[in-house]
Amino acid sequence: MALLLILSLPFIGSVCAALLPTNARNAEAWLAGIIALTVALLTAALYPQLATDGVLRYTIPWSPTLGIDFQLRMDGYAWLFAMLVSLIGTLVVVYARYYMSPEDPVPRFFSFFLAFMGSMLGVVLSGNLLQLAMFWELTSLASFMLIAYWHHRSDARSGARMALTVTGMGGLALLAGMLLIGHVVGSYDLDAVLAAGDQIKAHDWYPTIVVLIAVGALTKSAQFPFHFWLPHAMAAPTPVSAYLHSATMVKAGVFLLARLWPVLAGSDLWFWLIGGAGLCTLLIGGYLALFQNDLKGVLAYSTISHLGLITLLLGMNSDLALVAAVFHIINHATFKASLFMAAGIVDHETGTRDINRLSGLYRAMPITATLALVAAAAMAGVPLLNGFLSKEMFFTETVFLGRPEWQRLLLPVAATLAGMLSVAYSLRFVHRVFFGAPAADLPHQPHEPTRWMLLPSALLVTSCLLVGILPADTVGPYLRTATDALLGPAAPAYSLAVWHGLNLPLYMSLTALFGGLMLYLPCIGRRGAHIPVFGVLDGKQTFDWLLGAVTRLAGWLLNRLSSPRLQTQLLVIMLVVVGGSLLPFVADDPLRFGDQPATALDPAFALLWMVGAICAVAAAWQAKLHRLAALILAGGAGLATSLTFVWFSAPDLALTQLAVEVVTAVLILLGLRWLPKRDGSFLEGPEATSVHLRRLRDLLLAIVGGGGIAALTYAILTRPAVDGIAPFFVEQALPQGGGLNVVNVILVDFRGFDTFGEITVLAIVALTVFALLRRFRPAPESVALPVQQIEQASEASVPDPEAGLPTGYLMLPAVLVRLLLPIALLISLFFLLRGHNAPGGGFVGGLVFATAIILQYLVSGAQWVESRLRILPQYWIAFGLLAAASAGIGAGLAGDPFLAAQAWHASLPLIGDIHLSTVLLFDIGVYMLVVGATVLMLIAIAHQSLRALPRKSDADGAA
């Protein structure tokens, strides 16, 4: 339970932080600080339990059949990381409170900061590989938001995008690797995976798995050749860099490598891949760090270099190297976080991070200088500091005797060289900034920052010293539990001591210290940005080129495979549909017509469809030039459809079709006004030929498609019906659904959830229509009043909105339609109430009522109706949805599934027996929603003619 709290607290805090006001810097910092500290304390409190039990677990079953549970698992190694994440997080929060300026929107900062912390804890504490991959991606996303925090700066945006692209790509590779591991092991459970090391190593897919996991981890940890994103991520605010690039984000990669080390390490492939990447990164990072002129640039490349050291250690396939790697992870986190803080302080107090401009700050800010000096010494590996210890362990591993001859030669040389580079850039960092003549032309007069800004850095430096001087008494036991958790009973013996006697590693250290000094001396006076030899190794150009190439390739493919033209897309869709309808006839066992006896032919039905078919074909013929005629003709085809439903025992369908037909016709009529006038002129010459050819092609396609569908229909109609689930609905409609109309019972009861979704869609469509029309801009030539309206206006006065009855030439119909309104309301309610037992229902009822309302518009004019309309369609939609949902929830309260029908019988005096059911409530919801949605759409379109007019008079006035 404590595990769940540790993981969820940062996320809860993230939501709270986002809700605080923009300028609440103190409240935000308190919130984030308390949460980070609580997480740290909770984690610390788990240590005694962990020391006795070994592993703590917390499982929430999620999908047991797939073998995927939400699992939290803490062992000594995870504990160590959780402590690092939460403790350094706490310190960074304190630091950030004073670093961020009052103009920065801090809620965003702290919200993403806490979300990032939660994601990182999720990576560390996951007991399931897929869950780990998910939190892994979350860290990428959260870090993207943090790096791009100052999103008005283009370098922040592009740096964030690069970081997300590289680490996100790695995350995908990681996920693939995790899936493969899960496939090989048969479980995603971390315990099961850790126990299946031999099985994985023996499997054919082992190389693939290692490569995929390596790509994931190396991208995250900014290892060669993916190292280039990290320096560009320095556009983030310094507290973010201090957190992401010391204890968290980049450490996730090495965390995972060490986590899966017992499972994956031990092969030559692992050595070459991980060790090779680590060695390259160690040297390249160190070399490039020496030439950076930005303080954070130095730290970025030194981070890359030190991560390379850790990766190299992990790639060495030796237990002691793993111990050294874990130890260096801790040490690097402490000194690097404090160095980033120092760089941030310098930037904050002087206004620049340019090494060439800074100088002699020791006098102005002695405390900062001392802290930076000690931290940089730890980074350089000076004795009595923590960096020295892990570096000694690293040197010891490189001279390990069990390796081939050339490795025994190469590794110590490379390690010493890396040590020299590390000394040189640390020296350069400190010497150039804090010593020498005081800088003259700084943007701000430098002075010591507030104590609270120094405190986090001071605490970190103190821990560097403590660990460096008394390693066995401070970090010793915790390191032991961590490495025991990784290696199990096979964990090697090692001693954490400052003095191991005069041995080869010590000589290497001394060589590195001295050599670093020598390396730095020629650089003292050197300025300028040119980086000899390896300057080209900044991967940004390659990355940008690759990104551009991929984008161009995607565009090229899109042009080949798709078209921006809707007409072409529709043609492709129709080709597929037509092809699909022909497929059953060309299959190996072609579809044949059955021999089911046909129903007796009724001449009236034949006549009906003769008319219907003529209507359909004529509508297709006329739709281009005679829109109104086409609309009426299509309506004729719809009417024939509706009559067919009646004919073949589907009264509900017929009613609904009829009502929808009317509403659709009105809707399209209202829209017709805004379409451009079509002239009947004909093209000539080659253009006309191509048009004719296209029409011919479409006609052929239509005939083939229609023929195919007709044949399919006939083939099915002449076969006996299959026994599906229909009998169940018919048999259970009355006993279980309590209704006689089976279709209605299916809609509101058996498949009520579908209907609920459907009315939600309807509501969304109505609101979308409303929203789209709010910004509607009619084409200029449609704005003017139609000829008919102008003629009417000249004959009669403009309709008076105040008149009791509408005036104008439609006065008589207007009076009649007004009288019709209450009658229509009654009819619609009648349909609604009888729906459960007889044809009708909420849909039909709602449509009838909506039609009656829109009729008022048609005959009385928009102005007259709108001055009287008391109907607020948005409320009808809302209450309809609420009613339908409460009918569903009511069932839940009674302990039944969502939307299961609940009925009450009661006997009232005078009225007699009544029968109430949640089904009715549901249908009332449908009714209200249909009324609201339909009316909203119709009046939104009808209203446009009113909105267009004032704009026209404005235009006249302006002219």
Added chain:
Amino acid sequence: MEPILALAIGIMAASGIYLILRPRTFQVIIGLSLLAYAVNLFIFAMGRLRLGAPPVIAPTLGSDPALYTDPLPQALVLTAIVIGFATTALFLVVLLASRGLSGTDHVDGRERETD
């Protein structure tokens, strides 16, 4: 009756397909309506044709499934009709807005050189 209904569905589908491939938005919206009729009838026909057997249970007859037509395609089509209405409304408004923005009623949002 079966051949007639099959033919009717085929003719309406053909008219719909032809119209959907035309360049003007109004043609496409009418085409969609016609195609929707055809498809709704097609789904409805999956329950086979029955005369005078509506799926409204008569208490005197009982609920023997053989006495009634198949209610399931009907429920499906009822949903389809309402969703079809919503789609038509949305499409209409989108085409109006597109006409206002692009100045043309061509479905591509711009005129082809021909047609």
